[in-house]
Amino acid sequence: MSRSFCPDQYRSVIDSHFHTQSMLQRGMDVFSLFDGLFASGFCGGIDIGCVHDDLPERSKLLEPYPHILLAGAMGPWEAGKSETKETDIEAEFSKTKGMDQLEAELGILKKNIETYNARFIGEIGLDYYWEYGNHEKQKLLFETQLHWADEMGLCVLIHDRDADEDIAATIRRLGPGKGGIIHCFDGSETVLKTALDRGYYISFAGNVTYKSNERLREMLKRVPTDRLLLETDSPYLTPVPLRGKPNSPEKIIHTYECVSQVLGIDLGKLKETVLENFNDFASR
Numbered sequence: 001m002s003r004s005f006c007p008d009q010y011r012s013v014i015d016s017h018f019h020t021q022s023m024l025q026r027g028m029d030v031f032s033l034f035d036g037l038f039a040s041g042f043c044g045g046i047d048i049g050c051v052h053d054d055l056p057e058r059s060k061l062l063e064p065y066p067h068i069l070l071a072g073a074m075g076p077w078e079a080g081k082s083e084t085k086e087t088d089i090e091a092e093f094s095k096t097k098g099m100d101q102l103e104a105e106l107g108i109l110k111k112n113i114e115t116y117n118a119r120f121i122g123e124i125g126l127d128y129y130w131e132y133g134n135h136e137k138q139k140l141l142f143e144t145q146l147h148w149a150d151e152m153g154l155c156v157l158i159h160d161r162d163a164d165e166d167i168a169a170t171i172r173r174l175g176p177g178k179g180g181i182i183h184c185f186d187g188s189e190t191v192l193k194t195a196l197d198r199g200y201y202i203s204f205a206g207n208v209t210y211k212s213n214e215r216l217r218e219m220l221k222r223v224p225t226d227r228l229l230l231e232t233d234s235p236y237l238t239p240v241p242l243r244g245k246p247n248s249p250e251k252i253i254h255t256y257e258c259v260s261q262v263l264g265i266d267l268g269k270l271k272e273t274v275l276e277n278f279n280d281f282a283s284r
């Protein structure tokens, strides 16, 4: 049975970044949620890969939803257990990986991207907060996949945590030509400037609604409205007033409301603008 929302409540709403598999792993009834959302006008979004070999299963699970586009990648967490920082991260990312293993996993991923027609490469990037593997391993994954994006003519979805300078320098150098999305933008001026120059879109997540994030809301005003996207990053980063609960795409409505207030744009107009941006991005 599908969840019911008001008719048209989600008309023109998109969610540019969510992780269906991570929601399923938390026992969330994702499919009845999607059925309800699409029945009330939801326009879809991008389901993001978490690990190098998850595309076959994700592509089968999401086949009934043509408006959910697939991205596949090795994120920085796949560089393995941190060699410099004591961390308590999920078991699947707690094994040390050698360069050989990373190369082999990249090979599996590339084949899957081609076989399952992933529309984007993401999320990829650098995470110097968790310090997965080491910087050399993270950069190997990041740069290899940026090269593929050019080769395959695909856009990328970028994850940046505490790595602003290296992210900006790398996308300045390696593009890719078709650009991409800076996902869950956290307010870095350097990243914003470089990303806009390189034709990227800037996506804001639920953390823009957090009371302490005044600075991020100020940065939001500096993003040209034709480069603005919104996302949940479900099941993470639940917006206020639902913060603390697991996130899911219907909660994006609170992020739309916050952004419409900050920018002084009518909510309906914001939905249309973000949808248009998303469609322009997806048709690159």
Ligand SMILES: [Zn+2]
Binding pocket: 017, 019, 048, 123, 233
């Ligand atoms: Zn994500």
